[in-house]
Amino acid sequence: MPLRVRPIAHGSADYAAAINLRRAILRTPLGLDFTSAQLAAEADDTHLGAFDGDDLVGTVLIAPYDDVTAKLRQMAVDDEQQGKGIGAQLLSAAEDAARAAGKTRITLAARLTAQAFYERHGYAAEGNVFDEVTLPHISMHKSL
Numbered sequence: 336m337p338l339r340v341r342p343i344a345h346g347s348a349d350y351a352a353a354i355n356l357r358r359a360i361l362r363t364p365l366g367l368d369f370t371s372a373q374l375a376a377e378a379d380d381t382h383l384g385a386f387d388g389d390d391l392v393g394t395v396l397i398a399p400y401d402d403v404t405a406k407l408r409q410m411a412v413d414d415e416q417q418g419k420g421i422g423a424q425l426l427s428a429a430e431d432a433a434r435a436a437g438k439t440r441i442t443l444a445a446r447l448t449a450q451a452f453y454e455r456h457g458y459a460a461e462g463n464v465f466d467e468v469t470l471p472h473i474s475m476h477k478s479l
């Protein structure tokens with residue numbers, strides 16, 4: 336079944352699946368979880384899901400940052416599906432969503448383990464390494 340990336344509505348069953356995937360990939364391995372306040376705060380963001388049939392295999396979200404910039408957050412691909420181009424498709428769809436929202440720039444905080452992935456897609460690192468959710472991160476940005 337071909338992969339399809341589409342928006343998912345905050346609060347929907349697909350959103351619940353996205354939270355489960357994000358928790359499994361981005362939080363549980365660090366001994367962390369989302370708070371209800373964190374999830375409520377992303378209600379107005381643009382959530383995208385990569386679907387293999389009905390199965391959610393990846394997700395990302397785009398949030399407003401400033402007049403010209405969108406912030407890309409919570410990029411996660413199922414452990415067993417990584418390295419097949421799903422992240423690249425999600426990134427491309429997120430950039431389309433940012434453009435559609437009138438933005439000309441994307442910013443993100445990359446885990447150092449994902450820095451090469453973003454560089455390959457035109458993102459440039461900026462500034463010093465900092466810790467977030469116990470891991471070293473670096474700010475990256477791309478002009479759309």
Ligand SMILES: CC(C)(COP(=O)(O)OP(=O)(O)OC[C@H]1O[C@@H](n2cnc3c(N)ncnc32)[C@H](O)[C@@H]1OP(=O)(O)O)[C@@H](O)C(=O)NCCC(=O)NCCS
Nearest residue numbers: 410411412417418419420421422423445446449451452455
């Ligand atoms: C980082 C992440 C989102 C990338 O998603 P992905 O689906 O694995 O990404 P892709 O498959 O598009 O690309 C990953 C690598 O696979 C390679 N690749 C892509 N398509 C491929 C294919 N068809 N066959 C073989 N390799 C392929 C790419 O060269 C890429 O290498 P790079 O990382 O050096 O750029 C994913 O690995 C992930 O969820 N990691 C854990 C959580 C995380 O780090 N999230 C980001 C936080 S900032």
